Amino acid sequence: MSPTGISNANPGPARVPRSPTAAKIWSALGVYILATLTASVALLAAQPHSGIDPAALSLVQFGPTLGALTTWLIFRKTIAAALPQAASSRLLAKNLLAVVTACALFYLLITAAALLTNTAPVGPAPVGGVPFAIFIPLQLIGAFGEETGWRGLMQPLLESRLTKFAAILTTGTTWALWHVQAFTAGPITALCFFLGVLSFATILGYLSTGTIPQRILIAATGHWLINIASCLLAGDNTLDHPQVIFTAVAAAITAAAVTTYHFHSTRDHP
Numbered sequence: 001m002s003p004t005g006i007s008n009a010n011p012g013p014a015r016v017p018r019s020p021t022a023a024k025i026w027s028a029l030g031v032y033i034l035a036t037l038t039a040s041v042a043l044l045a046a047q048p049h050s051g052i053d054p055a056a057l058s059l060v061q062f063g064p065t066l067g068a069l070t071t072w073l074i075f076r077k078t079i080a081a082a083l084p085q086a087a088s089s090r091l092l093a094k095n096l097l098a099v100v101t102a103c104a105l106f107y108l109l110i111t112a113a114a115l116l117t118n119t120a121p122v123g124p125a126p127v128g129g130v131p132f133a134i135f136i137p138l139q140l141i142g143a144f145g146e147e148t149g150w151r152g153l154m155q156p157l158l159e160s161r162l163t164k165f166a167a168i169l170t171t172g173t174t175w176a177l178w179h180v181q182a183f184t185a186g187p188i189t190a191l192c193f194f195l196g197v198l199s200f201a202t203i204l205g206y207l208s209t210g211t212i213p214q215r216i217l218i219a220a221t222g223h224w225l226i227n228i229a230s231c232l233l234a235g236d237n238t239l240d241h242p243q244v245i246f247t248a249v250a251a252a253i254t255a256a257a258v259t260t261y262h263f264h265s266t267r268d269h270p
Helices: 022-050 059-074 076-082 089-116 132-147 150-159 164-178 180-184 187-207 212-234 243-268
Strands: none
Touching: 022 059, 022 076, 022 150, 022 164, 059 076, 059 132, 059 150, 076 150, 089 187, 089 212, 089 243, 132 150, 132 212, 150 164, 150 187, 150 212, 164 180, 164 187, 180 187, 187 212, 187 243, 212 243
């Protein structure tokens, strides 16, 4: 009612929801990193008591999921306002096919490198004490555990403040450094591992589009197939030489192909 007792017929323009501020986005990202690291330390401590060989399924893979859930509980409104739009079912299917094709290319490259250097691929041998047929679904579970946080939450939040390329590099660098054990295996191994992870982040990051569940589906599928291909090459010992070098070079070549595909696709269909 107005002061005169007459109702206002025109209440004024509707209030437009505001996008989350930069401070809120960066705070959410900070909480995600802190929560992921805390959960990862706890899961690493729990692994020896689980009876599960980490080569078969590493519990720390669920650290990013716990980090994402914690961040969602604290910054739910901020995250909801920054969520990317849904991709069409056609685009989702196209990107799923693209990520499977990219992983097939990666596998062919590392296998060719092994054969050309007389390095025998391990093949579908037991990994972490479990048959390869059981290892396959375990790795799928682990891939979903990681990608819920990395490409599911962290990258889309970064994309709300940065370019997609910068978001991919930031997510990929954080993802690589999170694998702290790889950086204790010598400079060549550390460098190859870092290059490989950044290349994988580029593959998964450019092909992961749409809503958070859509991104998780694409990224987890690619992450899973990459892990399977790497273990077919080297079994438990994916950081061994020269296999880690094969992986880094093949991943970089595949990332270059995916990047070219992405920009060609977005140019034709903006």
